[in-house]
Amino acid sequence: xxxxxxxxxxxxxxxxxxxxxxxxxxxxxxxxxxxxxxxxxxxxxxxxxxxxxxxxxxxxxxxxxxxxxxxxxxxxxxxxxxxxxxxxxxxxxxxxxxxxxxxxxxxxxxxxxxxxxxxxxxxxxxxxxxxxxxxxxxxxxxxxxxxxxxxxxxxxxxxxxxxxxxxxxxxxxxxxxxxxxxxxxxxxxxxxxxxxxxxxxxxxxxxxxxxxxxxxxxxxxxxxxxxxxxxxxxxxxxxxxxxxxxxxxxxxxxxxxxxxxxxxxxxxxxxxxxxxxxxxxxxxxxxxxxxxxxxxxxxxxxxxxxxxxxxxxxxxxxxxxxxxxxxxxxxxxxxxxxxxxxxxxxxxxxxxxxxxxxxxxxxxxxxxxxxxxxxxxxxxxxxxxxxxxxxxxxxxxxxxxxxxxxxxxxxxxxxxxxxxxxxxxxxxxxxxxxxxxxxxxxxxxxxxxxxxxxxxxxxxxxxxxxxxxxxxxxxxxxxxxxxxxxxxxxxxxxxxxxxxxxxxxxxxxxxxxxxxxxxxxxxxxxxxxxxxxxxxxxxxxxxxxxxxxxxxxxxxxxxxxxxxxxxxxxxxxxxxxxxxxxxxxxxxxxxxxxxxxxxxxxxxxxxxxxxxxxxxxxxxxxxxxxxxxxxxxxxxxxxxxxxxxxxxxxxxxxxxxxxxxxxxxxxxxxxxxxxxxxxxxxxxxxxxxxxxxxxxxxxxxxxxxxxxxxxxxxxxxxxxxxxxxxxxxxxxxxxxxxxxxxxxxxxxxxxxxx
Amino acid sequence: xxxxxxxxxxxxxxxxxxxxxxxxxxxxxxxxxxxxxxxxxxxxxxxxxxxxxxxxxxxxxxxxxxxxxxxxxxxxxxxxxxxxxxxxxxxxxxxxxxxxxxxxxxxxxxxxxxxxxxxxx
Numbered sequence: 057x058x059x060x061x062x063x064x065x066x067x068x069x070x071x072x073x074x075x076x077x078x079x080x081x082x083x084x085x086x087x088x089x090x091x092x093x094x095x096x097x098x099x100x101x102x103x104x105x106x107x108x109x110x111x112x113x114x115x116x117x118x119x120x121x122x123x124x125x126x127x128x129x130x131x132x133x134x135x136x137x138x139x140x141x142x143x144x145x146x147x148x149x150x151x152x153x154x155x156x157x158x159x160x161x162x163x164x165x166x167x168x169x170x171x172x173x174x175x176x177x178x179x180x181x182x183x184x185x186x187x188x189x190x191x192x193x194x195x196x197x198x199x200x201x202x203x204x205x206x207x208x209x210x211x212x213x214x215x216x217x218x219x220x221x222x223x224x225x226x227x228x229x230x231x232x233x234x235x236x237x238x239x240x241x242x243x244x245x246x247x248x249x250x251x252x253x254x255x256x257x258x259x260x261x262x263x264x265x266x267x268x269x270x271x272x273x274x275x276x277x278x279x280x281x282x283x284x285x286x287x288x289x290x291x292x293x294x295x296x297x298x299x300x301x302x303x304x305x306x307x308x309x310x311x312x313x314x315x316x317x318x319x320x321x322x323x324x325x326x327x328x329x330x331x332x333x334x335x336x337x338x339x340x341x342x343x344x345x346x347x348x349x350x351x352x353x354x355x356x357x358x359x360x361x362x363x364x365x366x367x368x369x370x371x372x373x374x375x376x377x378x379x380x381x382x383x384x385x386x387x388x389x390x391x392x393x394x395x396x397x398x399x400x401x402x403x404x405x406x407x408x409x410x411x412x413x414x415x416x417x418x419x420x421x422x423x424x425x426x427x428x429x430x431x432x433x434x435x436x437x438x439x440x441x442x443x444x445x446x447x448x449x450x451x452x453x454x455x456x457x458x459x460x461x462x463x464x465x466x467x468x469x470x471x472x473x474x475x476x477x478x479x480x481x482x483x484x485x486x487x488x489x490x491x492x493x494x495x496x497x498x499x500x501x502x503x504x505x506x507x508x509x510x511x512x513x514x515x516x517x518x519x520x521x522x523x524x525x526x527x528x529x530x531x532x533x534x535x536x537x538x539x540x541x542x543x544x545x546x547x548x549x550x551x552x553x554x555x556x557x558x559x560x561x562x563x564x565x566x567x568x569x570x571x572x573x574x575x576x577x578x579x580x581x582x583x584x585x586x587x588x589x590x591x592x593x594x595x596x597x598x599x600x601x602x603x604x605x606x607x608x609x610x611x612x613x614x615x616x617x618x619x620x621x622x623x624x625x626x627x628x629x630x631x632x633x634x635x636x637x638x639x640x641x642x643x644x645x646x647x648x649x650x651x652x653x654x655x656x657x658x659x660x661x662x663x664x665x666x667x668x669x670x671x672x673x674x675x676x677x678x679x680x681x682x683x684x685x686x687x688x689x690x691x692x693x694x695x696x697x698x699x700x701x702x703x704x705x706x707x708x709x710x711x712x713x714x715x716x717x718x719x720x721x722x723x724x725x726x727x728x729x730x731x732x733x734x735x736x737x738x739x740x741x742x743x744x745x746x747x748x749x750x751x752x753x754x755x756x757x758x759x760x761x762x763x764x765x766x767x768x769x770x771x772x773x774x775x776x777x778x779x780x781x782x783x784x785x786x787x788x789x790x791x792x793x794x795x796x797x798x799x800x801x802x803x804x805x806x807x808x809x810x
Numbered sequence: 811x812x813x814x815x816x817x818x819x820x821x822x823x824x825x826x827x828x829x830x831x832x833x834x835x836x837x838x839x840x841x842x843x844x845x846x847x848x849x850x851x852x853x854x855x856x857x858x859x860x861x862x863x864x865x866x867x868x869x870x871x872x873x874x875x876x877x878x879x880x881x882x883x884x885x886x887x888x889x890x891x892x893x894x895x896x897x898x899x900x901x902x903x904x905x906x907x908x909x910x911x912x913x914x915x916x917x918x919x920x921x922x923x924x925x926x927x928x929x930x931x
Contacts, residue, residue, distance in 0.1 A: 743890075751887050752875050764874050768867060 065115025073111065710734060741765065759794070826861075827854040864888060882906075 707727055714730055715722045748761040766772040771781060782794050830853050834845035871884040882903045889895045 747887055747890060748871075748874060751871060751883060760874060764870055767870055 065112050065119055068115050068118070072115075705731075705734065707731070744768070823854065823858055826858055827851065830854040830857060 710730055711722065711724065711727060714726070744765050745757055745761050748764050749755065749757050752758070752761070763772065763778050766778065766781070772778050779795055782791050786794070827850070831845075831850045834850050834853065838844050867888055868880045868884045871887050872878065872880045875881075875883070882899075886896065886899055886903065889899050
């Protein structure tokens with residue numbers, strides 16, 4: 057390189073010397089700029105930053121400049137044109153970035169001029185400043201010919217480099233705009249033709265060099281868009297929900313009546329396999345619409361459902377950061393997971409927040425989509441309808457119990473088998489948590505079944521009535537903390553809602569009988585997974601249930617054993633928490649945990665049979681717990697209402713998960729066997745969990761019970777600790793509940809117990 | 811250490827195999843059927859593995875109940891799956907408890923009698 061360059065450089069140098077004596081400042085600056093502007097070329101240039109350079113060096117650099125970026129040359133040229141170019145060169149041109157900056161600031165790109173200059177400048181070698189510049193020009197211009205090509209190469213190379221960044225185009229345009237802005241001052245330099253083309257190219261290249269500057273902005277913009285949407289949604293919705301709630305629950309409730317139905321429909325639609333794409337797309341597209349028109353069935357509903365859910369969730373949850381956070385988490389979760397997950401997450405949250413609402417909503421809303429959706433919806437509805445009360449736990453318990461009662465009776469009538477299975481499940485579980493879960497499942501399933509096909513109008517009307525009534529009743533009950541107190545009120549409400557539910561349920565049965573079982577199974581699956589992450593409290597369970605149901609169901613199918621019991625636990629816990637979440641200010645998951653702890657196991661399975669799920673959950677919700685006698689009357693009524701199978705998961709859901717894990721073609725004939733197996737599995741799971749809790753002389757299912765179950769099932773052993781499973785299958789928010797995380801300030805989250 | 815453990819394991823397996831063989835022989839006589847060697851070996855291996863699992867489960871159960879000693883409760887929990895076995899175990903445990911109570915009562919009565927006698931004396 058050097059010798060060859062030297063030769064040519066020598067020739068040029070001699071020529072230059074012959075014309076003019078080189079001026080050190082210029083040369084220095086030139087050399088410096090040259091050296092600096094040619095970072096790519098080689099270290100030689102950089103090393104030669106020292107002042108006076110030999111002519112050979114200068115020539116070398118000039119030659120290299122030709123080949124190298126035209127930008128530097130142009131910058132040099134420009135600088136020579138501009139006043140005090142040397143100064144600029146000396147001061148600013150030390151680094152390529154400075155040079156580029158100067159270039160950007162000086163001239164816009166004018167390609168035609170460049171060519172002309174290039175052509176004209178070629179024959180003029182000169183040594184003075186002008187001459188130097190000229191020589192530069194000549195060299196550069198002549199080099200421009202090359203650089204034109206090289207520029208293209210460079211630009212292409214730069215582009216190639218910058219292509220990594222998708223928003224490069226934006227950068228260029230923005231950048232050029234800025235340049236033009238600045239160019240007003242430096243239009244003089246713009247006349248330097250050479251620079252134009254090179255400028256543009258250089259700009260591109262300079263952009264590449266300075267990409268961080270612009271790219272960051274664009275990146276931020278891109279990132280911010282998404283984030284802001286989510287946050288805005290949550291915050292706005294939350295605010296709107298709170299306001300609405302405060303304004304008028306009933307009115308809001310009424311408003312949501314149709315929307316609720318839409319919810320249910322949407323949820324069912326979203327959850328169902330067929331409708332999943334609609335839901336997802338709807339969710340993706342629609343972000344702001346609070347209420348979907350009842351007419352808009354599928355798409356609107358599906359869209360509405362998640363949004364309404366969110367809204368409801370927002371409303372339900374009182375202004376607590378934890379709640380908000382949860383919402384935020386869930387919403388992103390919704391968006392991410394959409395289909396099942398969306399429903400699940402929302403459902404879980406909702407469930408936690410408002411048991412009361414659930415009952416009501418479930419009736420109206422619950423469209424058989426998966427459990428999660430109905431749960432969430434019901435919760436939301438409940439939340440929306442009844443005013444946020446701080447006695448959420450009680451209210452939730454009562455409401456849930458009411459719902460379950462209401463659901464129970466119709467369900468019994470409609471689906472004896474389901475009820476039997478559910479009851480049997482209850483028996484096995486025996487514990488409040490389980491019963492709660494079952495009850496919730498049943499109620500949810502019932503609601504789902506009912507809603508899925510129930511007419512919106514009927515549901516809405518009844519729902520509204522039910523919601524209003526139960527809302528009042530629930531709150532009263534919750535406050536009294538007496539099942540009896542709430543029971544009569546709830547019963548009344550339930551009757552009304554129950555009737556509606558019955559109709560709905562029956563319709564739903566015909567249409568979506570499978571949905572109910574699936575939801576339950578889904579819940580169970582979710583719980584199963586949760587069992588894997590046994591540490592998670594009900595909160596996580598609920599989330600997991602939702603999430604697991606949606607996403608993890610396939611996994612669960614594979615790992616049915618561990619999760620079933622836990623699922624039930626979680627579901628119950630979730631319900632409790634959700635119910636509690638609305639009024640109370642403690643985080644949902646904390647409440648769930650409490651619920652789980654507080655869940656009281658019923659002594660005898662027979663008692664469980666008689667007691668509807670709601671009552672069990674009601675009992676569970678109450679920390680004091682003993683409401684066995686109270687729920688009985690409610691149970692009968694509720695059971696008669698919902699026709700949904702109490703023990704079954706939706707068929708489509710079961711088959712879908714099974715097929716996912718089978719990885720082969722699966723005939724539809726297996727469904728009955730599969731369902732039976734799954735039911736047994738869940739039953740055993742619940743029994744085991746209950747036995748473990750009893751073994752520890754406790755009446756509440758605990759995380760350790762679930763962990764023990766996992767160990768027994770072989771999912772957790774010496775090689776695989778529970779934490780691994782947790783990390784593998786659970787979402788971050790769920791994991792955070794189970795695995796303590798140390799944060800700044802010696803704070804461990806969650807607060808370690810005992 | 812590992813060698814010792816292995817040796818112990820082998821001895822245990824051998825003892826188990828022997829016991830299983832005797833039991834199979836006895837049952838075979840009752841039903842007039844013989845057990846092939848493979849069957850006996852299979853049963854012995856299975857039993858050994860199952861015992862290992864039982865032990866781990868029992869330990870887990872005891873720890874779950876926050877105890878450091880395995881109790882009959884743990885065993886009952888272990889056997890709940892199999893109804894027959896569970897009933898059998900329950901029955902047996904009840905018998906054991908009764909015997910223990912009687913023994914205690916007997917001991918108490920003896921002590922009381924001794925005290926009375928002493929007092930009299």
